[in-house]
Amino acid sequence: MASIDATAVDYSSLTALTKEQYIPKLVDNIKKKSVLLQRMLGKSRPNASGNQIVQPVEYADSTARGFYSKYAELDVDPDEFAKSAKYDWAQAYASVSISGYEERVNDNPEKLIDLLGAKMKNAEKSLAKHFSNALYGEQASSLVSLQDIAKQSNPTGMTTGLGGITNASSANPWWLGAFVDAHTATTDRAVITADAGLASGAKQFDVQATVIDEIFRKGWEAMSKDSGDKPSLIVVPQIVFDMYEQFLSDKKRTPTMASGEIADAGFTAMKYRGIDLVVDPSCPAGKAYFINEEYLRMVHSRKANFTFGGFKAPVKQDAKTGHILWMGQLVCSNRAKAVGEITGLAINYDRAVPTSGNYS
16 A cells, blocks of 8 residues: 655655545445435446547337248348437546645644545545536536427437437437326316315325326336336335335335345335335435436546546646546437436425415
């Protein structure tokens, strides 16, 4: 293990210590912050270099197939059933700086290591929040988000379409998200009207808890129609998890425990139709995401996968600064099967359904 010279601040040793000890721990802890980070970053694979990431996209079934009898001719004509989506690289960083003042007041190895540890912990928290918000589309970034993929139109800011493929109805209608199921005050009032057990002005949480299974079922059907595919993961905020738990309790059903992988990672979860329904603290309020990981993958550059470049002295500062660098992208090969989004779910336990108008 790298050590620091007690007689001087040895930044070569400090860099080695950061690479050997702090960076592996930082990456591991980031994955523990969110189930989405764990699944996406945990399965990330290096991608070939180039200006863009090229991902083959299936959009039609091959016509060169069928049944035949004895010596019948077989169709060998080539047909086009795939296109290529081209994704731009996204880049992220966190800077770790030690000022000359900090260096001089922490002038022994132990104190300097403690200082470095605190700064790396701060970088870890910042990167985890940055990645989580970006993956859910809650902050502007060049990283493709679940929200981008689920949209029924070109994602905001992508004039040429996701992966460079426009999804105008006249061009590529197959390049759309699986679904966006939006719930409103009008939707919730209709539930109250149909359910004699609910009074006017009932709480949104209680209203939606009576139909959350139906809401989830519609999402499941949208993800599995035509192909028999099904989601591999559902991520929700705590309140939506509680809503489904209340639904099961009201129906006197016992929740099925989540898979060992999810439970061992410390995430709150249960099964829905055999797949993990997981609380993700980073999941935006009022939303739920159905995800099929077969059509999603995270890729990264071999040269920038939470890579620490070493401490350097800026020309105009009395300090030493190092950067933790990441370069990669979340890529999708089939938007219609990859991500579905439910919006308009309860964001707190006490908000009442208005008797008219929208939620304020």
